Amino acid sequence: MSRLSSPPDGVSTGLVLVAAALMTLGVVMLASTGATLEQSLFETTSWRAPVVRQVAFVGVGLVVMLVCGRIGPGVLLWRVGSWFQPAAIGLVIAVVLLAAVWVPGLGVESHGRRRWVAFGPLGFQPSEVAKPALVVFLAAMLTRRRPDGAGTKPDLTVAMLAVGLVCAMVGVEDFGTAALLALVGGLMMLVRGCPLRTLAAWSIPAVGAFTYLLVSHPYRVKRLMAFTNIWEDPLGAGYHPIQSLAAIASGGWSGRGLGAGMAKYGYLPEGRTDFIFSIICEELGVLGGGMVILLFITFVLLGLATMRRAPMNDGGFARLFAFGVTVTFGLQALMNIAVVTVVAPTKGIALPLVSSGGSGVFCFCAAIGLLAGVPRLRSLPAAAFSGHPAGVPGVLPAMERVR
Amino acid sequence: MEARYADQGRNYSVIGGTILVGLCLSFAALLGRLVHINTALAPKLSALVQNQQIGRTALPARRGSILDAAGRLVAGTRTRPSVFADPVLIDDLDETALRLSMVLAVARERIAEILYENEARRFCWISRLIEPQDAVAVRELKLRGIGVRNESQRYYPMGELLAPTLGIVGREGRGLEGIELAYDEHLRGVDGQRVLVYDGRSRRRPIRARTPLSHPERDGGHIMLTIDGVIQSSVEKNLRAAVESFNAESGVAVVMSPKTGDVLALAQYPSFDANDYGAADVETRRNRVICDAAEPGSTFKSYVACGALIAGVVDPDEEIDCGNGERRFGRRVMHDSSPHGLMTFEGIIAKSSNIGMGVYAERMGNDAIHSIVRAFGFGARLGIRFPGEATGIVLPLSRWTSYSTTSVPIGQEVSATPLQLATAFCAIVNGGELMRPRLVKAILNAESEIVKYYGAPDVVRRVMPRETARYMTEQVLVGVVKNGGGRAAALADWQMLGKTGTAQMPFLDRKGYEPSAYIGSFIGAAPAGDPACVALVMIHRPDTGLGYFGTTVAAPAVRSIMADTLAYFNIPPSSRLASR
Numbered sequence: 001m002s003r004l005s006s007p008p009d010g011v012s013t014g015l016v017l018v019a020a021a022l023m024t025l026g027v028v029m030l031a032s033t034g035a036t037l038e039q040s041l042f043e044t045t046s047w048r049a050p051v052v053r054q055v056a057f058v059g060v061g062l063v064v065m066l067v068c069g070r071i072g073p074g075v076l077l078w079r080v081g082s083w084f085q086p087a088a089i090g091l092v093i094a095v096v097l098l099a100a101v102w103v104p105g106l107g108v109e110s111h112g113r114r115r116w117v118a119f120g121p122l123g124f125q126p127s128e129v130a131k132p133a134l135v136v137f138l139a140a141m142l143t144r145r146r147p148d149g150a151g152t153k154p155d156l157t158v159a160m161l162a163v164g165l166v167c168a169m170v171g172v173e174d175f176g177t178a179a180l181l182a183l184v185g186g187l188m189m190l191v192r193g194c195p196l197r198t199l200a201a202w203s204i205p206a207v208g209a210f211t212y213l214l215v216s217h218p219y220r221v222k223r224l225m226a227f228t229n230i231w232e233d234p235l236g237a238g239y240h241p242i243q244s245l246a247a248i249a250s251g252g253w254s255g256r257g258l259g260a261g262m263a264k265y266g267y268l269p270e271g272r273t274d275f276i277f278s279i280i281c282e283e284l285g286v287l288g289g290g291m292v293i294l295l296f297i298t299f300v301l302l303g304l305a306t307m308r309r310a311p312m313n314d315g316g317f318a319r320l321f322a323f324g325v326t327v328t329f330g331l332q333a334l335m336n337i338a339v340v341t342v343v344a345p346t347k348g349i350a351l352p353l354v355s356s357g358g359s360g361v362f363c364f365c366a367a368i369g370l371l372a373g374v375p376r377l378r379s380l381p382a383a384a385f386s387g388h389p390a391g392v393p394g395v396l397p398a399m400e401r402v403r
Numbered sequence: 404m405e406a407r408y409a410d411q412g413r414n415y416s417v418i419g420g421t422i423l424v425g426l427c428l429s430f431a432a433l434l435g436r437l438v439h440i441n442t443a444l445a446p447k448l449s450a451l452v453q454n455q456q457i458g459r460t461a462l463p464a465r466r467g468s469i470l471d472a473a474g475r476l477v478a479g480t481r482t483r484p485s486v487f488a489d490p491v492l493i494d495d496l497d498e499t500a501l502r503l504s505m506v507l508a509v510a511r512e513r514i515a516e517i518l519y520e521n522e523a524r525r526f527c528w529i530s531r532l533i534e535p536q537d538a539v540a541v542r543e544l545k546l547r548g549i550g551v552r553n554e555s556q557r558y559y560p561m562g563e564l565l566a567p568t569l570g571i572v573g574r575e576g577r578g579l580e581g582i583e584l585a586y587d588e589h590l591r592g593v594d595g596q597r598v599l600v601y602d603g604r605s606r607r608r609p610i611r612a613r614t615p616l617s618h619p620e621r622d623g624g625h626i627m628l629t630i631d632g633v634i635q636s637s638v639e640k641n642l643r644a645a646v647e648s649f650n651a652e653s654g655v656a657v658v659m660s661p662k663t664g665d666v667l668a669l670a671q672y673p674s675f676d677a678n679d680y681g682a683a684d685v686e687t688r689r690n691r692v693i694c695d696a697a698e699p700g701s702t703f704k705s706y707v708a709c710g711a712l713i714a715g716v717v718d719p720d721e722e723i724d725c726g727n728g729e730r731r732f733g734r735r736v737m738h739d740s741s742p743h744g745l746m747t748f749e750g751i752i753a754k755s756s757n758i759g760m761g762v763y764a765e766r767m768g769n770d771a772i773h774s775i776v777r778a779f780g781f782g783a784r785l786g787i788r789f790p791g792e793a794t795g796i797v798l799p800l801s802r803w804t805s806y807s808t809t810s811v812p813i814g815q816e817v818s819a820t821p822l823q824l825a826t827a828f829c830a831i832v833n834g835g836e837l838m839r840p841r842l843v844k845a846i847l848n849a850e851s852e853i854v855k856y857y858g859a860p861d862v863v864r865r866v867m868p869r870e871t872a873r874y875m876t877e878q879v880l881v882g883v884v885k886n887g888g889g890r891a892a893a894l895a896d897w898q899m900l901g902k903t904g905t906a907q908m909p910f911l912d913r914k915g916y917e918p919s920a921y922i923g924s925f926i927g928a929a930p931a932g933d934p935a936c937v938a939l940v941m942i943h944r945p946d947t948g949l950g951y952f953g954t955t956v957a958a959p960a961v962r963s964i965m966a967d968t969l970a971y972f973n974i975p976p977s978s979r980l981a982s983r
Binding site: 245281 | 427431437441444452
């Protein structure tokens, strides 16, 4: 068990701290949106429930993250190459859950869309599971070792099919997440070194599919049109963007004060979830919003550092995994903030770890925990990856710089 | 295949690093967007936020009342229901119009017309300031989209009484004329404002009942007038009778308390109903007692006579030759309305001899005449707080001619308002002090507590020595009623004193006087020993066939007014008058 006793590492600790900070902010903001003037602070019945729930989610999430950090992504390499490897199992579970949304009695409709699966009192969003599952699967497929053990041979076709399948299943009900997953998939292939020509060729059917998903739901087209001029229909399609901007603008530089926001009084209906960033800006100002953005930038840079000093003796799996997790997390945050600041058209995408909800917290916590555990792979004996040299010239000095 | 993936380390570092750094730069761009939203877009968005979150409701202050000297309400504010509609909520406009017309005094067609005109609006008035029982009936109909709201209405319970003095209040609740204008700020109070912060749900509800921006309304205070409704109604009744019985164009009257300068009544006929002021034109609404000046005629002799006494040009025993109705003064030949021979000072005033006045005036000289006229307050504002107070005309001494010497003493070449004449007369009968006339006795706050009480008289100046005033009052002016032109004003129970006047009306557009256009006037005070009341009545353009001398057209009215007023004041009768 020598790998479990390696000393805590600055970058890994930083990742955990950033994630914990974001989750804490999420809980604080959830309490803030619930604490309205309509009732006394001591009449806590109406806001206590969601906050307590979220505190529980965050608590469990932290435990999950620390445990995953202890274990490290090495576990994903268990029985690698076989059909029973964790990457394959994860993807299958994700696909099954995505399909379960459509099973009567399991799938739950919310806001007119089926994105939820319920097991008794517990419910969660399969699309959240799909994100880490796809990242792990792609990392595994793209760094698959040759049967003869001499180097790696990426299985691009399987990877592409996996991305296509997951995006299609997610995209029917959740265009934003599908776009995110497709983008993440494409970027991971790019980083793995897939030729641009191949990627371009694959992107043609992808663009076609996304166009179909777009036009198959009139509200998506409407949102896209509204984005071009949000003031055209201020009470209809333009309502959310305008109210989001209004909330941000009324915050000013330092905000109206925690709990003093007005948008939560029915002006911004998704204030606890997708539009939490607007509420943060309203109550904590550009300063608060800027801090959140800085946290995400920090996370991405820490992810980059993690990636760069991950060992190559696993054929690049850890690196690709680190990149995948980082880019999924960062890209989702970027898309969310772009939506609420009306830089991009409205789509239902949450601010990772900050928006209230359990599924996202658990899945990202697990992924971030594994990411934080990447440095542990260094202590793996070289023999674990027979035939592969431990480390590649040039990687170690680069890693030192990052430190 | 193998070759393509050979340089994995470079791929990860360079491509992956580039992508992630690009991600960070995108985040930085969004940070810029936050700043952009809070600077460039902020004005438009703040306005939107203000509009949707802040609701302002005006809280109108209640306009204060105007009371008479005894506390009777002469102008008040009452709350009346008004019916309004939200046509958007009404399904069947015709049906609603039909049902409303059954309880309101508005035709079905008219209601339907209003509703159709405002079909797309959320608010329109159907019928304003209706009777409370009608509002109950409207409420009982329980019609969707029809509501009743209380509105304030200014009303004048005494109708025509005192209307030109009280003035009017415009639709926006501002005093436009008269006392309503002079004391508008005090009466109006300060409107309040309720600022509520609303939530964004479909059915808007206020989040907070109170905000620091809200402030309550401050109701207006009240005004108590010096005018007494009982005297006022006597004055209006008698004035109207005088105007109607002499088929005159109009008449004005004013009653004052000589000791204080308080105006007890002031009236003009024809007048108007203050509750329906729109029906009267501006000319009718103007307060002619305070705002209209005219040549006073012979009543003016009493003031110049005081000047003659002060100047020491009068020997009460001296008999003046009145030339049997005609006498030359320089280039001017003066006439009396009836010829007189030798007369004493008292006789000249009693018979109102122009020639006799001319003799005294020549002895006084322009300087002395001018100074006594100004000393009585003519040619300047008296300072009663009333919009549009006229000064009258007293030409500057430099423009006086030799004609002025004989014109001014008989009330020509000068003009004065009825209020000025009455105020100056008060100065004669109260012992020689000119009091500033007053309309307001007390100012009260909204809680009806007295803020300011005008008790002590406001003495402008002493015009003449007490002895002179006493002689004027008890000998000269009493003589007018006892033996002279004022006999028609004599009262049975109190000794009246006074002076008649019959002025010709000058053309408005050229020199000279209109033939057979007169103002007959009488100014009197009683009881003679200690006058409690001064009354002036002027009748404009009486029918000359019926009479036009002041003694004929005005003196009887003054007598009736005085009798009513002295009885009302409980002044004991001057024990069976000596003259009888």
